[in-house]
Amino acid sequence: MTKFISPFAKPAYFEQALFLYSKYCGFMDDDYALNGRSLFEYFYNLILRTQPFFFVIAEDDIVSGLVYLDNITGDSERLHSAEVTTCFDKRFWGDYTKYCAKLFFEYCFKKYNFVKIKALVYPENFRVKTLLKAAGFEREALLKNETLRKGKLQDIEVYSVFNNYC
Numbered sequence: 001m002t003k004f005i006s007p008f009a010k011p012a013y014f015e016q017a018l019f020l021y022s023k024y025c026g027f028m029d030d031d032y033a034l035n036g037r038s039l040f041e042y043f044y045n046l047i048l049r050t051q052p053f054f055f056v057i058a059e060d061d062i063v064s065g066l067v068y069l070d071n072i073t074g075d076s077e078r079l080h081s082a083e084v085t086t087c088f089d090k091r092f093w094g095d096y097t098k099y100c101a102k103l104f105f106e107y108c109f110k111k112y113n114f115v116k117i118k119a120l121v122y123p124e125n126f127r128v129k130t131l132l133k134a135a136g137f138e139r140e141a142l143l144k145n146e147t148l149r150k151g152k153l154q155d156i157e158v159y160s161v162f163n164n165y166c
Contacts, residue, residue, distance in 0.1 A: 004055040016063035081116040101135040
């Protein structure tokens with residue numbers, strides 16, 4: 001059974017999520033992410049900063065992926081938008097990730113009533129773009145030379161989906 005749960009629910013969840021993040025952070029982060037911190041410190045602080053919107057995706061006691069919402073816009077009365085970041089273990093790529101995405105975005109729109117969720121994606125990351133499109137996201141913008149990645153200027157594509165449950 002697929003569960004979205006806190007990475008602190010079990011020590012093994014945090015350990016598996018950290019391993020997963022360390023394996024794929026090169027596809028998610030730019031050159032500025034660590035800012036002199038260790039990967040452990042960065043990841044731990046990322047979870048604390050994005051709580052309660054950071055989840056591991058678990059199948060029994062195995063972490064299949066992680067997902068979190070960041071850069072949330074809104075106030076105490078209403079949450080308007082957020083940026084999503086997700087990462088799945090390669091063993092779970094494919095239909096399972098599409099299934100999880102559908103569940104997660106439905107959950108976020110119904111529980112938190114976001115108007116919009118967006119994702120910032122490196123143009124060459126076709127797997128994430130395929131996943132987002134399957135979840136109803138559409139390409140909204142291209143941010144030219146938005147950041148540095150591996151010492152080179154990096155474009156970022158913005159994909160968005162709107163709440164159909166309002």
